[in-house]
Amino acid sequence: xxxxxxxxxxxxxxxxxxxxxxxxxxxxxxxxxxxxxxxxxxxxxxxxxxxxxxxxxxxxxxxxxxxxxxxxxxxxxxxxxxxxxxxxxxxxxxxxxxxxxxxxxxxxxxxxxxxxxxxxxxxxxxxxxxxxxxxxxxxxxxx
Numbered sequence: 001x002x003x004x005x006x007x008x009x010x011x012x013x014x015x016x017x018x019x020x021x022x023x024x025x026x027x028x029x030x031x032x033x034x035x036x037x038x039x040x041x042x043x044x045x046x047x048x049x050x051x052x053x054x055x056x057x058x059x060x061x062x063x064x065x066x067x068x069x070x071x072x073x074x075x076x077x078x079x080x081x082x083x084x085x086x087x088x089x090x091x092x093x094x095x096x097x098x099x100x101x102x103x104x105x106x107x108x109x110x111x112x113x114x115x116x117x118x119x120x121x122x123x124x125x126x127x128x129x130x131x132x133x134x135x136x137x138x139x140x141x142x143x
Contacts (some may be wrong), residue, residue: 068097068104078114088113
């Protein structure tokens, strides 16, 4: 997993190497060293035929689907605490393997869990909003 945070990107922008550019259809964008490394890692994985997920948020993450993550990496990716992730693993909501006394989780399984979790959250919000609307407590015309 390759990861960089917004501070790294913003900090590097002040020190943009003029030899590093991204150019397409006449538009030319100067890249910092961190931005260049991020794009390079993404292209290297793609050229190897690896399936990847690019997550942009407080941290930019490029995650190859065929790799295993540690519990801390998975917890960071899912934006939850490691102890909470351990409970999820022990409840068998996400498959994992043990290597010695360490748990390893296939990235593909983490992404599937994240997608299902997000789908469930959206459904709960939709149901809640619908209930408010039916009770007359939520008027879409006034929003």
